[in-house]
Amino acid sequence: MRNPVKILTRFPKRVLDLDWRLLLLILFSLTLVAYVSLSSSSSSPTTLLVSVSNLIPFKSLIRARPIQPKLHPLNRSRIAVCLVGGARRFELTGPSILERILRVYEKSDLFLHSPLDSNSYKLMLLSDSPRIASVKIFKPKRIPETPQELRVLTAHTSPNGIQGLLQYFNLVEGCLTMIKEYQEEHSFTYDWIIRTRVDGYWAGPLGPENFIRGKYLVPAGSQYGGLNDRFGLGDYNTSVVALSRLSLIPKLDSAKLTKLNSEAAFKAQLTTQNVDFVAKALPFCIVTDRCYKFPPSGFGVPVAAMSSPGPLSGAKCRPCKPVCTGPCVGPVMNRLYRGWSWMEWRNNTINLCDAHREWEEGWQGLFDKVAGTRLAGARKKVATLSMDRCVQGIKKLRKQSAHWYGPTAQEICRLGLESGR
Structure with missing residues (x-):
């Protein structure tokens, strides 16, 4: 009789690396072959192997174990998403933030810092x-205004x-305080902090290529004499400096810096604290209800159509039927001061709205076409929301939040729904 162990060793080496279930199948088959060999001593080794192959296809025995896809390093990182601002048009912007930031990095932790107003009920979408x-x-x-701040x-x-600047700075730094408290409670430190605004509409996902260690990423364009601070x-470490909008003002005062707007103060924070920064085009815009002169020039502010191909890098936008597209855009944008409200317009990235009046009639349909069925559904849900x-x-x-600091659900909803939509 042929030794079953010797027969086993004739198989390719990777057979030996199979999981235990396949090994049991092999051993069972070999036992059966051994039994057959006892009743037929004239059987050759070749006949025995043919018998095995008839019982179990040989290729199925050596099939490799499925290779598990490698996780992107960011999926193993601790990420905090700091979301700040009032919820004025959150039925338009919120679903895009949820879809294109929070669900892209599902292990990230959301921190929301928002003032209570008649639109706060829309934050339920989160x-x-x-x-x-x-x-x-x-x-x-x-917020009391100190001599240094003045x-x-x-x-x-x-x-x-x-006062408006101080309120905005308090929103941003207050979110950083929330992050620090959460870290201390759970004894860890976040690897990354994403800071974005409640009124930002994201036309595409925030890609992993934007995480650059040792540098702080800001959107390109809309510099207003400093750096775009809309994202x-x-x-x-770099985020702590960037988000310390109030507590670093004494440092700027010591550096003899004066008369800074938000964007200029933001740039000064980074440069005085030796933080390198990089500006990149990003797929989002700031949805605005404000009216602006059209066509803009000099220090004027262009307003992009939300339907623009983009990326809009945090430019002001609204849902509109564009009045200036293609060859019309270049002459308008070239009349703007490049270091102010200018944004990248080449390669047909933007279409312009005439934003000197309120939003046009039928804007809902224009938005729904841009956003798509799922995101448009959230707008319709909020528009017909009952108490x-x-x-x-x-x-x-509130139930989904590890920590909640705010009014009751009834108070938030009454403020929004009973005061008129």
């Missing part, structure tokens, strides 16, 4: 976020003066 670490919806209070900052170009992304459904949505958001 209840479907993969992970919510902390939500703070607060009643705004006037020297360093300017009210020029700020719709609400220096930021960096590792933890009961609103309360349920806010309660779900």
Whole structure:
């Protein structure tokens, strides 16, 4: 009789590396072959192997174990998403943030810092976020203006003066405070912090190529004499500097810097603290209700159609029927100061709205066409929201949040739905 062990060793080496289930099948087959050989001593080794192949296809025995796809390094990183601002048009912007940032990096933790107003109920759309670490919806209070802040900052170009700047800076740095508290509670440090605005509409996902260790990423264009501060992304150390909008003002004062707007103060924060930055085109825009002269020139502000091919890199936008496309765009954009509201327009990336009036009639259909069925569904849901459904949505958001700092669901919904849409 042929030794079954010797027969086994004649198989290719990778047979030996198969999982235990396949090995049991092999051993069972060989045992059967051995039994057959006892009853037929004239059988040759070749006949024995043919018998095995008739029982179990040889290729199925040596099939390799499926190779598991390698995880992108970012999927193993700790990422905080800092979302700040008022929820004015959140039924348009919120679903895009959820779809193209939070669900792209599903292990990221959301931190929301937003002032309470008549639009806050729309934040219920965030209840479907993969992970919510902390939500703070607060009643705004006037921030005392210090002599240092009055020297360093300017009210020029700020719709609400220096107080408006301080409120915005408080939103940003307050979110950083929430992140630090959460880290301390759980004894870890985030690898990355993404900071974006509630009024940002994302036309495409935030790609992994934008995570650049040791440098702080800002959007290209719309510099306003400094750096575009409508979005930021960096590792933890660079982000701490970038998000410390209030606490670094004394440093800017010590450097004898004066009369800075938001963008100029932001650039000064990074340069005085030796933080390198890089500007890249990003697929988002800031949805605005403000009216601007058309056509813009000099220090004017262009407003892009949301249907523009983009990337719009945080430019102002609205849903509109464009009045200036193709060869019309270049002459308009070239009349703007490049270091101010200018944005990249070449290669037909933008179409322009005439934004000197309120949003045009039928803007809902224009938005729905741009956003697609799923994102448009959120707009329609909010437009027809009942008080009961609103309360349920806010309660779900609160339940999903590890920490909640804010009014009751009833208070938030009454403020929004009973004061008129």
